[in-house]
C-alpha cells in the first residue's frame with residue numbers, strides 16, 4: 001500500500017515514511033492510495049483470531065512488507081502484553097441490544113494506549129534500525145499525552161514533548177504525565193485550551209524546514225498508523241458479537257473529539273466490515289454533531305465539560321472524512337480547507353449532506369445528561385461508566401433504531417473521578433493510579449504562543 005495526501009501534493013510514499021511524516025508535507029492528512037477491501041471469505045477466516053493475530057492480518061494490507069513479519073509480530077505482542085485484560089479489548093453486554101467495547105485496559109487506562117503502545121514500539125524500532133533521532137511532539141486533551149509518554153519513556157534515540165492545556169486536564173491525567181521522571185520526557189503546561197495547543201503543533205509540523213531539522217514525529221491522530229491500529233478493535237468487537245449470536249450489521253457509538261476514533265470505524269466499514277451507522281457522540285463542544293445534522297462545520301465557543309478529552313472544536317481528522325465524502329478529490333478538499341481558513345466555516349449540502357447522514361447519526365450530550373447517564377447505568381446495571389463512555393452510551397440510547405449497537409468505552413472511570421464524585425459515587429482507584437498521588441512532578445508552565453513553545457523546544461531537542 002502506498003500513501004497519499006488529502007490535498008494531493010505528497011507523492012506516493014510507503015508505510016514507514018507515512019508513519020514518520022505524520023502530517024502530510026503539503027498540510028493535508030495521509031490516507032491509503034486505495035482502501036483495501038477485505039472479502040467475506042477472509043472475514044470468516046478472521047472470526048476466531050485473537051486481537052494480536054487480527055492486528056497482524058489487518059496491518060499486512062498496509063505495510064508492504066517494509067517490516068519483516070517476525071519484527072512486527074514481536075512489537076505487537078510486546079505492546080499488548082502490557083494490557084491487564086487478556087482479550088485486550090473485551091466486549092461486555094450492558095443491556096439488550098447494547099454492548100460496551102472496553103478500550104481502557106492498557107497502562108494509562110484510556111483507549112489511546114491501543115495505538116500508542118504500538119507506535120512507541122515502532123518509533124523505537126525505526127530509531128534503532130536507521131540510527132535516527134526521533135523527537136515526538138504532541139498536543140493532548142489529557143489521554144494521548146499520558147499514553148504516548150508511557151509508550152516511549154526511557155527509550156533510546158527518542159525524546160518526547162507533550163503540550164497540555166494548563167489546568168484543563170483531570171487530576172489523574174496530569175499526574176500520569178508529570179510524574180514520569182525520565183529525562184527524555186518534557187511536559188509543557190500551556191496557558192490556553194486544547195485547540196491552542198493543537199494549532200501551535202500543527203503550525204510547527206507544517207513548517208517542513210523546522211520539522212526536518214528538529215526530527216519531529218507525530219503521535220496525534222494526524223498520524224495514519226494510529227488510525228489503523230484503532231480499526232482493529234472494530235473488527236474484533238464485531239467478531240465477538242458474532243460469537244454471541246448476533247448477526248448482520250452492527251452500529252457503533254463513538255465518543256468523539258478529534259474525529260480519530262470514529263474515522264477508524266469509518267475506515268473499517270470501507271474495508272468491508274458490516275457496520276451500520278456510526279453514531280457520533282459529542283459533549284457541548286458539538287461542532288461535529290452540528291455538521292452531521294446541518295452540514296455546517298463551524299467552531300463554536302469552547303466549553304470545559306465533564307468529558308475533557310472531548311473538549312475540542314477543530315477536529316484534525318475531519319479532513320480525512322471530507323476527502324472520502326467528496327469522492328477522493330484533493331482539489332475539492334483544498335478548496336474547502338482554504339475556504340475554512342478564510343471564512344471560518346465549511347458548508348456541504350445536497351447529495352454530500354445526504355451521504356454524511358447516511359454514514360453518521362449524531363447526538364451532543366449537554367448539561368446534566370452526562371452525569372445522569374452515569375448514575376442511571378450504575379443503578380440499573382451496576383456498571384460504572386466514565387464521563388466519555390457515558391456520552392457514547394447516551395448517544396446510543398438517543399440514536400439507536402432497534403438494531404445492535406456497540407458503544408466504545410474509551411476510559412476507566414478512575415481517570416475522571418471529578419465527574420464520578422459529582423454523581424455521589426465513590427470508587428476505589430486501581431493500584432497503578434492510586435500510587436501516582438504522592439510522587440514528585442515535573443512540568444513547565446508556558447504561554448500559549450508559538451514563540452514560547454519554540455523556545456522550550458530549542459532547549460529540549462538540542
Ligand SMILES: *Cc1c(COP(=O)(O)O)cnc(C)c1O
Nearest residue numbers: 143257258259260261309410411
Ligand atoms: C481522545 C479521547 C476521546 C476522543 O477521541 P478522538 O479520536 O479524539 O475522537 C474520547 N474519549 C477519551 C477518553 C479520549 O481520551
